[in-house]
Amino acid sequence: xxxxxxxxxxxxxxxxxxLALAALxxxxxxxxxxxxxxxxxxxxxxxxxxxxxxNAAPVLLIGLGMTLVIATRGIDLSVGAIAAIAGAVAxxxxxxxxxxxxxxxxxxxxxxxLATCVALGLWNGFLVAxxxxxxxxxxxxxxxxxxxxxxxxxxxxxxLVHNTHFEFLSSGFVxxxxxxxxxALALFALTGLLARRTALGMLIEAVGINPEASRLAGVRARxxxxxxxxxxxxxxxxxxxxxxxxxxxxxxxxxGLWIELDAILxxxxxxxxxxxxxFSLTGTLIGALFIQTLKTTINVIGIPSEMNYMFKAIVVIxxxxxxxxxxxxxxxxxxxxxxxxxAVTA
Amino acid sequence: xxxxxxxxxxxxGGASDPVIEMRGISIAFGGVPALAGVDLRLFPGEVxxxxxxxxxxxxxxxxxxxxxxxxxSGTVLVDGQPHSFSSPAASQAAGIxxxxxxxxxxxxxxxxxxxxxxxxxxxxxxxxxxxMNRQAAASLQRxxxxxxxxxxxxxxxxxxxxxxxIARGVDVDARVLILDEPTSSLDADEVExxxxxxxxxxxxxxxxxxxxxxxxxxxxxxxxxTVLRNGALVxxxxxxxxxxxEVVQMMIGRELAALERLESDAGSGVDREAAPVLKALxxxxxGSLEATDLDVYEGEVVGIxxxxxxxxxxxxxxxxxxxxxxxxxxxxxxEHGHLRxxxxxxxxxxxxxxxxxxxxxxxxxxxxADNMLLALQARRGWLRPIPAAMRAKLVDQYIEALDxxxxxxxxxxxxxxxxxxxxxxxARWLITEPQVLILDEPTRGIDIGAKAQxxxxxADLARQGMSVVFISAELEEVLRLSDRVVVMRDRAKVAExxxxxxxxxxxxxxxxxxxxxxxxxxx
Numbered sequence: 001x002x003x004x005x006x007x008x009x010x011x012x013x014x015x016x017x018x019l020a021l022a023a024l025x026x027x028x029x030x031x032x033x034x035x036x037x038x039x040x041x042x043x044x045x046x047x048x049x050x051x052x053x054x055n056a057a058p059v060l061l062i063g064l065g066m067t068l069v070i071a072t073r074g075i076d077l078s079v080g081a082i083a084a085i086a087g088a089v090a091x092x093x094x095x096x097x098x099x100x101x102x103x104x105x106x107x108x109x110x111x112x113x114l115a116t117c118v119a120l121g122l123w124n125g126f127l128v129a130x131x132x133x134x135x136x137x138x139x140x141x142x143x144x145x146x147x148x149x150x151x152x153x154x155x156x157x158x159x160l161v162h163n164t165h166f167e168f169l170s171s172g173f174v175x176x177x178x179x180x181x182x183x184a185l186a187l188f189a190l191t192g193l194l195a196r197r198t199a200l201g202m203l204i205e206a207v208g209i210n211p212e213a214s215r216l217a218g219v220r221a222r223x224x225x226x227x228x229x230x231x232x233x234x235x236x237x238x239x240x241x242x243x244x245x246x247x248x249x250x251x252x253x254x255x256g257l258w259i260e261l262d263a264i265l266x267x268x269x270x271x272x273x274x275x276x277x278x279f280s281l282t283g284t285l286i287g288a289l290f291i292q293t294l295k296t297t298i299n300v301i302g303i304p305s306e307m308n309y310m311f312k313a314i315v316v317i318x319x320x321x322x323x324x325x326x327x328x329x330x331x332x333x334x335x336x337x338x339x340x341x342x343a344v345t346a
Numbered sequence: 347x348x349x350x351x352x353x354x355x356x357x358x359g360g361a362s363d364p365v366i367e368m369r370g371i372s373i374a375f376g377g378v379p380a381l382a383g384v385d386l387r388l389f390p391g392e393v394x395x396x397x398x399x400x401x402x403x404x405x406x407x408x409x410x411x412x413x414x415x416x417x418x419s420g421t422v423l424v425d426g427q428p429h430s431f432s433s434p435a436a437s438q439a440a441g442i443x444x445x446x447x448x449x450x451x452x453x454x455x456x457x458x459x460x461x462x463x464x465x466x467x468x469x470x471x472x473x474x475x476x477x478m479n480r481q482a483a484a485s486l487q488r489x490x491x492x493x494x495x496x497x498x499x500x501x502x503x504x505x506x507x508x509x510x511x512i513a514r515g516v517d518v519d520a521r522v523l524i525l526d527e528p529t530s531s532l533d534a535d536e537v538e539x540x541x542x543x544x545x546x547x548x549x550x551x552x553x554x555x556x557x558x559x560x561x562x563x564x565x566x567x568x569x570x571x572t573v574l575r576n577g578a579l580v581x582x583x584x585x586x587x588x589x590x591x592e593v594v595q596m597m598i599g600r601e602l603a604a605l606e607r608l609e610s611d612a613g614s615g616v617d618r619e620a621a622p623v624l625k626a627l628x629x630x631x632x633g634s635l636e637a638t639d640l641d642v643y644e645g646e647v648v649g650i651x652x653x654x655x656x657x658x659x660x661x662x663x664x665x666x667x668x669x670x671x672x673x674x675x676x677x678x679x680x681e682h683g684h685l686r687x688x689x690x691x692x693x694x695x696x697x698x699x700x701x702x703x704x705x706x707x708x709x710x711x712x713x714x715a716d717n718m719l720l721a722l723q724a725r726r727g728w729l730r731p732i733p734a735a736m737r738a739k740l741v742d743q744y745i746e747a748l749d750x751x752x753x754x755x756x757x758x759x760x761x762x763x764x765x766x767x768x769x770x771x772x773a774r775w776l777i778t779e780p781q782v783l784i785l786d787e788p789t790r791g792i793d794i795g796a797k798a799q800x801x802x803x804x805a806d807l808a809r810q811g812m813s814v815v816f817i818s819a820e821l822e823e824v825l826r827l828s829d830r831v832v833v834m835r836d837r838a839k840v841a842e843x844x845x846x847x848x849x850x851x852x853x854x855x856x857x858x859x860x861x862x863x864x865x866x867x868x869x
Contacts, residue, residue: 216707217688
C-alpha cells in the first residue's frame with residue numbers, strides 16, 4: 001500500500017507536465033517531422049532542441065529561486081526587475097572601463113551585478129521575514145521600483161557593450177552545447193543537492209506548510225526566508241546577465257519583462273503548489289522547458305502573430321486544468337459516483 | 347456485522363419511529379474497509395452519542411450521513427423511506443444539520459449575518475439588517491442563547507460562536523443535529539451552556555448526534571449510544587442502563603488497567619532540596635499572565651490546573667519562550683536569562699508540546715519521520731542533515747516505543763489519527779533529550795488507549811529524571827500524574843499544593859473559590 005501511494009504521488013506531480021511536454025513535441029513533429037533534428041556546425045550543435053534548451057535557461061534559473069520561495073508560501077514578483085538591474089549594473093561597469101573587452105572586466109562586472117541582486121533579494125527577505133509584509137506586496141515594491149533603479153543606473157539609455165566574454169554567457173558553447181543551459185543545469189543540480197542532500201529542503205517545506213509549528217520546533221524560519229529570497233535574487237541576477245548578454249545591451253525597460261510570470265508558470269506547471277509546502281525542482285525544469293517549447297511551437301507551426309497570446313493562453317489553461325484534481329475527476333469516469341442505493345431496502 | 351452486535355437494541359420509552367435509520371452501512375477507501383455493516387438509529391427527541399476510539403469509524407459514519415462520502419452498501423431510511431444523499435446539500439434538505447469542531451462561520455460578520463447567511467431578509471433590493479437582527483434574536487432566544495445578534499461573531503468566545511453555529515444549524519428546521527466534538531475547547535461553564543441548548547432542542551423533538559471524548563459529558567447528556575470499534579458496530583445501548591466502565595470496555599475491547607496502576611507510584615523520590623531545574627520568578631506578560639513564580643525540580647511532574655483562559659497555557663508559552671515575557675526572570679539550570687525564542691529554549695533543553703496540535707504541532711504534508719525529527723534537525727541546522735542510519739534508528743525506535751500506527755516512517759502526517767499524531771510530536775521532543783518537558787493538553791481529543799499510553803510515558807520519563815510540566819483540563823489526569831499541583835485562575839497562580847491525597851474536589855474548590863467571590867458583588 002505505501003508503495004502504490006508513493007507511485008501515485010510521483011505520478012501525479014511529474015506525470016502531467018511530462019505528458020504535456022511530450023504532447024507539445026508531438027504536435028511539432030507532425031507539422032515539421034525534422035523538428036527534433038540536430039545538426040553539427042563547427043563542432044557545435046544547432047537545431048530547435050538546442051535553441052529551446054538555450055532560451056529556456058533564464059526561465060529555468062529564475063524558476064529555481066521561485067520554486068523555493070513558493071515552497072515557503074511566498075512569491076517573488078521582483079525577479080524580472082532584478083534581472084534588468086543585473087544587466088544594467090554589468091553593462092554600465094563593462095562600458096565604463098578602459099579595458100572594455102577584457103575577461104577581468106566582465107568577471108568583476110558580473111560579480112558586482114550578482115552581489116547587487118543578492119542584496120536586493122535580502123531586501124525582499126527583510127520585508128517578508130522581519131516586517132511580516134505579505135510576499136506579493138513586498139516583492140511588488142521592487143517589481144515596480146526595480147526598473148526605475150535600472151533606468152537610473154543606465155542613465156535612461158540602452159547601454160551597449162562590446163565584450164565577447166560577456167556575450168559568451170548567452171551564445172557561447174561548451175562541449176558542443178550552449179553554455180547558458182549548462183550553467184542553468186549546473187545551478188539546477190546544485191540547488192537539488194542543497195535542498196535534498198542537506199536538510200534545507202525539508203526545513204523550507206516545514207516552514208511553508210506550518211510556519212508556527214516550525215518556529216515552536218526551533219526552526220529558524222526567519223533565516224530560511226532570508227535565504228530563499230536572497231537565492232531568488234541571485235538566480236534572477238544570473239538570468240538577467242544571460243538576457244543582457246544575448247543582445248550585448250542593458251535595456252532597463254525590456255530586459256526580463258514579464259519573466260516573473262513565466263517563472264511562476266514554470267513552477268506551477270511543474271506541480272509545486274502556490275499554497276506552499278512540497279516542491280519539485282525537476283517539475284520546474286520540465287515546466288521551464290515546456291514554456292520555451294511552447295514559444296518555439298508558435299513560430300514553428302506558424303501561428304499568426306495576432307493569435308500568439310491566445311494560443312499560449314489556451315495551452316496554459318489546458319495544462320493547468322490537467323493538474324487540477326477536480327478537473328481531472330470530471331474528465332475521467334468518476335470512481336466514486338454519487339450515492340446510489342445499491343441495496344434495495346429489505 | 348460482528349458477533350458482538352446486540353441482537354435487539356432497546357427502544358426508548360417514547361417508542362416512536364426513528365427519524366433516520368442506517369442499516370448495514372459499509373464504506374471502503376481504496377479497498378480498506380472503514381465501515382463494515384454498521385447500523386445507527388436516531389430517534390426524535392433523543393441525544394444519541396456515537397462512541398469509539400479514534401479510527402473506530404465515527405467520522406466516516408457522520409460523513410456518510412451528511413452526504414460527504416458515498417456508501418458502498420447499506421440503506422439509509424428517512425422516516426422509513428429509503429433515501430440517498432448524493433451531496434451535503436441533499437442531506438441538509440432532508441433536515442440533517444452538522445456543526446463541526448472547527449466552526450465554519452465568518453468571524454468578521456455579525457452574529458445575525460452569520461445565522462442568516464445565504465437567506466438574508468430583503469427589503470427594497472437591499473438587505474434588511476433590522477429584520478435580520480430581529481429574526482436572529484428570536485431564534486437565539488428560543489434556544490436560550492444570550493447574545494446580541496448585531497455584534498461581530500469573532501468578538502465572542504469560541505463557545506458562543508459554537509452556539510451561534512448550532513442556532514444557525516437548527517434554524518432551517520433541522521430534524522437531526524450532528525455535533526462533532528463540540529466541547530473539546532470549552533470550559534465547564536460553557537459546556538453547561540451548550541448542554542442547556544441541547545436539552546431545549548431535544549424537547550423540541552430534534553434528534554441530536556453527539557460525538558465527544560469526554561465520557562462524563564456523554565453520560566450526562568445522552569439518552570442512547572452506539573459504540574463502534576475498528577469500523578464495526580459493537581452495540582447500541584441506553585445510557586441509563588450502562589456504566590462508563592462497560593462503555594469503555596466496549597470501545598477498546600480490553601481492560602484498562604494502565605490508568606489505575608499509575609496512581610500508586612506517583613510523588614516519590616523528588617529532591618526539592620537541590621536547585622530547581624527550571625525556576626521562574628515573577629514571570630509575566632502584560633495582558634496574558636500576572637507575575638508568576640514556579641519551581642520545577644528534577645524528576646518531578648508539576649501539574650497545572652485551571653480553566654481555559656486561567657493562564658495555564660500562557661504560563662507554558664512564557665516558560666518556553668514561545669511568547670516573550672515582559673517581566674520577571676527565568677532560570678534554567680541556574681542559568682539566568684530571558685528566552686526570546688523557542689530556539690533558545692530548545693538549546694537549554696526545554697521542550698514544549700502545544701495544546702493546539704494542528705496549528706502549532708504537526709506539519710501535515712510532511713512524513714511521520716520528518717515530523718518526528720524536525721526539532722532535532724532544526725537544532726543541528728540545515729547544513730548537518732541527520733545521517734540516514736541514525737534517522738532510521740531513531741524513527742524505528744520511537745515508533746516502537748510509543749506504539750505509533752501506522753508504523754510506516756513515510757506515512758504522511760495528515761493521515762494519522764489524533765492520538766498517533768500526538769505521539770509523533772512527543773517523540774519529536776523526546777528525541778531532543780530535553781530536561782524539562784512542557785506538555786499542554788497532551789491527551790486532548792485523543793482516544794482512551796493512546797491517552798493511557800501517554801500518561802504512562804509521562805510517569806516513566808519522570809522516574810528517569812525528566813522534569814515534566816503537565817497541563818490538562820482534566821483534573822483527574824492532573825492529579826493522577828503530578829507530584830505537585832499548581833492552580834491557575836484569572837491569569838495568575840493562586841495555589842500550589844503537594845499532591846499527597848489531594849482530591850479533585852479540593853482543586854475544584856480552589857478554582858471555584860474565586861468564582862464565588864466574583865459573583866457576590868453581582869448578587
